[in-house]
Amino acid sequence: MTITPLEVDHRSGSGSGSILEVRDLTVTFTTESGTVSAVDHISLDLREGEIVGIVGESGCGKSVTAMSLSGLLPRSARTAGSVRLHGTELIGAKEPVLRAVRGRDIAYIFQEPMSSLNPVLTVGRQISEVLQVHERLSRKLTRDRVIELLTLVGIPSPLQRIDNYPHQLSGGMRQRVMIAMAVACDPKVLVADEPTTALDVTVQAGILDILRELRDRLGTAILIITHDLGVIADIADRVVVMYAGRVVESAPVDELFARPQHHYTAGLLAASPAPGRHAGTDRLQEIPGLVPVLAVQPDACTFAPRCPAADAQCLGSAPPLTSDQNALGLLPGHAFACWHPCGKPPTSAKELKP
Amino acid sequence: MRTYLLNRAWQSLLTLILATVVVFLGVRALPGDPALALAGEDRSPETLAAIRLQYGLDQSIPVQFGHFVNNILHGDLGTSIRTGTPVSSMMRTALPVTLQLAVFAIVLATIVGVGAGVVAAAKRGRPAEWVANGLALIGLSVPHFWLGLVAILYLAVATGLFPASGFVPFTENPVENLHHILLPVVILGTGLSAVIMRQTRSATLDALSADYVRTAKAKGLRPSAVIGRHALRNSLIVVVTIAGLQLGELISGAVVTEQIFGLPGFGKMTLDAVFQRDYPVIQAVVLVTATAYIAINFLVDLLYSLIDPRIRVGGEAA
Ligand SMILES: Nc1ncnc2c1ncn2[C@@H]1O[C@H](COP(=O)(O)OP(=O)(O)O)[C@@H](O)[C@H]1O
Ligand code: SF4
Numbered sequence: 232m233t234i235t236p237l238e239v240d241h242r243s244g245s246g247s248g249s250i251l252e253v254r255d256l257t258v259t260f261t262t263e264s265g266t267v268s269a270v271d272h273i274s275l276d277l278r279e280g281e282i283v284g285i286v287g288e289s290g291c292g293k294s295v296t297a298m299s300l301s302g303l304l305p306r307s308a309r310t311a312g313s314v315r316l317h318g319t320e321l322i323g324a325k326e327p328v329l330r331a332v333r334g335r336d337i338a339y340i341f342q343e344p345m346s347s348l349n350p351v352l353t354v355g356r357q358i359s360e361v362l363q364v365h366e367r368l369s370r371k372l373t374r375d376r377v378i379e380l381l382t383l384v385g386i387p388s389p390l391q392r393i394d395n396y397p398h399q400l401s402g403g404m405r406q407r408v409m410i411a412m413a414v415a416c417d418p419k420v421l422v423a424d425e426p427t428t429a430l431d432v433t434v435q436a437g438i439l440d441i442l443r444e445l446r447d448r449l450g451t452a453i454l455i456i457t458h459d460l461g462v463i464a465d466i467a468d469r470v471v472v473m474y475a476g477r478v479v480e481s482a483p484v485d486e487l488f489a490r491p492q493h494h495y496t497a498g499l500l501a502a503s504p505a506p507g508r509h510a511g512t513d514r515l516q517e518i519p520g521l522v523p524v525l526a527v528q529p530d531a532c533t534f535a536p537r538c539p540a541a542d543a544q545c546l547g548s549a550p551p552l553t554s555d556q557n558a559l560g561l562l563p564g565h566a567f568a569c570w571h572p573c574g575k576p577p578t579s580a581k582e583l584k585p
Numbered sequence: 586m587r588t589y590l591l592n593r594a595w596q597s598l599l600t601l602i603l604a605t606v607v608v609f610l611g612v613r614a615l616p617g618d619p620a621l622a623l624a625g626e627d628r629s630p631e632t633l634a635a636i637r638l639q640y641g642l643d644q645s646i647p648v649q650f651g652h653f654v655n656n657i658l659h660g661d662l663g664t665s666i667r668t669g670t671p672v673s674s675m676m677r678t679a680l681p682v683t684l685q686l687a688v689f690a691i692v693l694a695t696i697v698g699v700g701a702g703v704v705a706a707a708k709r710g711r712p713a714e715w716v717a718n719g720l721a722l723i724g725l726s727v728p729h730f731w732l733g734l735v736a737i738l739y740l741a742v743a744t745g746l747f748p749a750s751g752f753v754p755f756t757e758n759p760v761e762n763l764h765h766i767l768l769p770v771v772i773l774g775t776g777l778s779a780v781i782m783r784q785t786r787s788a789t790l791d792a793l794s795a796d797y798v799r800t801a802k803a804k805g806l807r808p809s810a811v812i813g814r815h816a817l818r819n820s821l822i823v824v825v826t827i828a829g830l831q832l833g834e835l836i837s838g839a840v841v842t843e844q845i846f847g848l849p850g851f852g853k854m855t856l857d858a859v860f861q862r863d864y865p866v867i868q869a870v871v872l873v874t875a876t877a878y879i880a881i882n883f884l885v886d887l888l889y890s891l892i893d894p895r896i897r898v899g900g901e902a903a
């Protein structure tokens with residue numbers, strides 16, 4: 232791969248071709264205590280050079296969504312729906328096909344940089360591995376490329392670091408190694424699952440800077456998963472808000488922060504610092520109640536038990552993801568799944584809960 | 586790594602010195618005249634006098650200890666009171682037999698145990714795992730002597746495929762040597778391979794659920810590389826530790842196996858010496874066993890540091 236800056240208009244709106252199209256992705260797990268519904272009919276798009284954030288409380292299905300994209304879920308998972316990478320269907324694809332996609336087209340960064348690196352292999356070896364699998368370079372070229380990658384992610388004295396073991400590096404450095412490993416084959420899609428959650432606030436900003444730089448220089452599309460709205464505000468172009476396995480709202484980042492429609496989004500925003508403020512605070516838990524673990528997705532709004540505006544309609548049928556832009560004065564690309572969106576006053580006083 | 590190994594070497598040396606002291610005091614701490622004990626059943630005054638002179642029993646304890654150590658360092662382990670043969674020359678014929686038996690058994694047990702353990706972990710919940718688990722259970726619960734006797738009955742006596750007993754040195758006839766040693770090796774290795782298999786299986790299962798294995802899969806590696814390069818390397822750290830703890834078992838297992846197959850090895854020499862109260866030989870046997878034990882443990886530590894870079898390369902996050 233060559234590192235060439237790309238001229239991409241990241242903020243361009245809808246219409247342009249998506250690299251990754253997720254449609255009605257549904258994941259259930261078979262466990263000893265029965266079936267667990269983890270992800271329910273999720274749809275989202277990722278375009279070249281775009282950074283999309285998935286936000287939601289712990290347990291809402293973010294990681295399961297991420298892992299299902301390239302078939303990384305355990306055998307107990309049943310996946311349905313469609314995930315298309317440049318038009319190629321990945322759900323139900325054969326293992327060899329998926330193996331060729333993993334690391335080359337869709338690469339991952341995980342939350343725990345210590346446990347996610349193998350303690351008994353040098354970082355150089357772990358980065359080389361992905362190049363050897365997908366690019367079959369010579370030893371010499373591989374080593375040169377690894378040094379280039381370590382430099383790219385801002386690791387000082389890479390010639391020395393290449394032969395280090397993970398335990399010889401700090402947490403921030405380990406996460407940089409993870410990023411180097413992930414971008415080694417110039418993937419089209421980079422999935423970063425809580426990449427900064429385990430790190431110090433000061434280190435977090437550095438990692439986000441690197442991700443942004445990768446997008447700017449290589450045009451990598453990034454799906455960043457977090458429960459931290461500060462991270463979203465800092466880096467994302469668009470946001471997808473998840474609740475109990477469903478997408479409840481999605482919009483360009485500024486639009487979402489300015490005009491949240493779903494009551495869960497509104498609750499999140501009210502409980503967290505304004506956009507632009509420092510990342511790293513975790514206030515989502517301040518909405519009273521817990522994300523339910525569901526055996527079967529009900530035909531109701533799953534947020535109803537915690538929603539101040541819930542009524543009989545909310546309990547009687549699940550609101551579809553729609554964009555009612557004209558009526559509410561929303562921007563294109565803003566969708567929500569709510570019977571009584573925040574932007575629209577309730578039709579009658581009776582519908583409001585005391 | 587150097588500090589680690591120096592530390593281990595120093596500890597080993599200390600243990601060895603302690604073992605020497607214990608062996609030295611062992612005979613002398615027996616109630617009554619140590620010369621009587623060393624003489625065994627021949628208690629004529631001439632014999633006793635000769636023994637007192639040979640062991641310097643009329644001198645002070647520290648002087649005796651000095652002699653004792655000096656003799657050992659010069660390879661003089663005393664003389665058998667039964668046969669009159671120098672113990673060191675008995676060792677020279679017996680030890681190679683036992684070493685060959687033990688080393689072959691360890692190699693076999695490692696290959697079979699690690700192989701079956703990895704298969705059981707990788708094929709979790711499938712027939713291959715049940716087969717491996719079942720065999721391990723049999724290997725663990727069936728005693729050596731019984732397995733050995735059954736093997737002799739069916740594979741040696743009934744069919745004549747293998748010799749029922751005896752030994753041919755490798756230097757004399759390599760083919761006959763292997764022919765004689767194969768059954769004993771398999772019998773001795775069975776228990777150890779079952780232990781290694783179970784440890785490998787559980788350690789590999791642990792490793793397979795680790796985050797770095799998820800990373801390896803996410804890179805697009807084949808299952809063989811995920812298991813071989815990532816999971817197994819980590820589980821071997823546990824396996825080596827556990828296998829190291831099994832070496833005492835191996836030594837006692839070797840004694841039993843040699844007895845069953847009539848191998849003229851260290852175990853047979855030990856049993857003969859014990860039954861005949863041949864104290865000089867017993868003394869030497871205990872000393873050599875202790876030394877072997879300490880040496881093996883040192884080797885295990887060395888191996889451990891070779892597999893785990895956290896021991897080899899010191900230093901936390903830079
Ligand atoms: N292997 C599994 N077996 C059973 N349930 C699982 C498994 N992995 C995840 N889940 C369930 O799926 C839901 C979503 O989990 P996850 O995607 O990890 O949440 P998060 O948004 O915190 O990343 C949770 O309710 C979790 O219990
Ligand atoms: S659909 Fe009803 S319960 Fe759900 S968020 Fe909207 S108002 Fe609240």
Ligand SMILES: [Mg+2]
Nearest residue numbers: 293294295424
């Ligand atoms: Mg998660």
